[in-house]
Amino acid sequence: MFNVHLIPMAENxxxxxxxxxxxxxxxxxxxxxxxxxxxxxxNRNWYTVWVSEVMLQQxxxxxxxxxxxxxxxxxxxxxxxxDAPRQNVLKLWQGLGYYSRAxxxxxxxxxxxxxxxGRLPETLKEVRRLPGFxxxxxxxxxxxxxxxPLAVVDGNVKRVLARLFADETDTRPSASNRHFQILAxxxxxxxxxxxxxxxxxxxxxxxxxxxxxxxxxxxxQLHCRAHSHGETAKFPVRSAAPAKRVVHSICAIIICDNKLxxxxxxDKGLLGGMWEFPQIEITPVVDSGNRPDNLRIMKKIPQAVYxxxxxxxxxxYTHFRAIVHPLLLNVEKEIELVGNGYSEIRWTVTExxxxxxxxxxxxxxxxxxxxxxxxxxxxxxxxxxVAGHVSVAYK
DNA sequence: AAAGCGGGGAC
DNA sequence: GTCCCAGCTTT
Numbered sequence: 448m449f450n451v452h453l454i455p456m457a458e459n460x461x462x463x464x465x466x467x468x469x470x471x472x473x474x475x476x477x478x479x480x481x482x483x484x485x486x487x488x489x490n491r492n493w494y495t496v497w498v499s500e501v502m503l504q505q506x507x508x509x510x511x512x513x514x515x516x517x518x519x520x521x522x523x524x525x526x527x528x529x530d531a532p533r534q535n536v537l538k539l540w541q542g543l544g545y546y547s548r549a550x551x552x553x554x555x556x557x558x559x560x561x562x563x564x565g566r567l568p569e570t571l572k573e574v575r576r577l578p579g580f581x582x583x584x585x586x587x588x589x590x591x592x593x594x595x596p597l598a599v600v601d602g603n604v605k606r607v608l609a610r611l612f613a614d615e616t617d618t619r620p621s622a623s624n625r626h627f628q629i630l631a632x633x634x635x636x637x638x639x640x641x642x643x644x645x646x647x648x649x650x651x652x653x654x655x656x657x658x659x660x661x662x663x664x665x666x667x668q669l670h671c672r673a674h675s676h677g678e679t680a681k682f683p684v685r686s687a688a689p690a691k692r693v694v695h696s697i698c699a700i701i702i703c704d705n706k707l708x709x710x711x712x713x714d715k716g717l718l719g720g721m722w723e724f725p726q727i728e729i730t731p732v733v734d735s736g737n738r739p740d741n742l743r744i745m746k747k748i749p750q751a752v753y754x755x756x757x758x759x760x761x762x763x764y765t766h767f768r769a770i771v772h773p774l775l776l777n778v779e780k781e782i783e784l785v786g787n788g789y790s791e792i793r794w795t796v797t798e799x800x801x802x803x804x805x806x807x808x809x810x811x812x813x814x815x816x817x818x819x820x821x822x823x824x825x826x827x828x829x830x831x832x833v834a835g836h837v838s839v840a841y842k
Numbered sequence: 843a844a845a846g847c848g849g850g851g852a853c
Numbered sequence: 854g855t856c857c858c859a860g861c862t863t864t
Contacts, residue, residue: 542848545861551862583860764849
């Protein structure tokens, strides 16, 4: 006769099945009303789910949308993706970052076509063997595409769970995923796993945001331990990120007639498979004028005539900050540039630059120096104003 | 367990 | 400027 349980008090917000049921009962209607209209939510199948989930790794929804649409138009099914040249896949990924995702997807597509006749294997154990299918992606594709009862744990889910249960586990280490996976497994709505997983992530993206969470419009407000304690700002607990290093490098823009030298980075490692003007790292910078460092690159390309240096480019990566100092060089004949750590060298006219997959700092540089590139394209290298000189006597 | 791996938007 | 995002792979 006393319906005290209809109003969950802080003390009643526990890990128990009644509370879980109440949470699911609030969460799913909220999702059906407030979910966003997203391209990968139309005509859903495992391929569209897969492409979107991979693109969404460490990447916001708004940033992914145009990339997803272009990608699906170019590679509408797994056979088209498997048959495409790697460079085409990388080009579609240009600007999205974490380029190994594109290579892994491409390899996985070929395995799916060659070994599984173009069908995705439908067990977690099997999909986890495919390149790029980690614990999250394996679970999300099987859950969202086939409605399998597999709970997912991403950044959103960890944040929602940490606040919901005032859980003090440090969410930064990847090892914390194991802890939150157990909580998510228990909370999962096994009757509606796909909707539940999407609802948890959507709640984290739209309401239970990292800063200034919208608790007043949250369907789980009455069930949230952090909110009931007035401590939403304290959750999730997250240790500080390590400091970023600063790395200086020189890149050589080598001109031969109306062509430029482009180099392809090895498939593994930073910006794997992408093309750039060849670089050498010069950290630590020797002096403020960079003169000895300019000499270092001139020694590597003794055939080159030094024209001038351009304004540096700064670019921030996940774990370091890069400062690239471009040098403009001129050669009479197309040189080889051997033993440089690159997988391939190609001389290209400036109009063809846009055909190559280029990293962000290259796009910045090309945009800033568009006038210069135009002069080169017209074959007017001699009209480029020369500033400074590095003597070959220093070789 | 820890480190390497992009880019952009919110604050 | 700092933080963090629908994480995976390698060591």
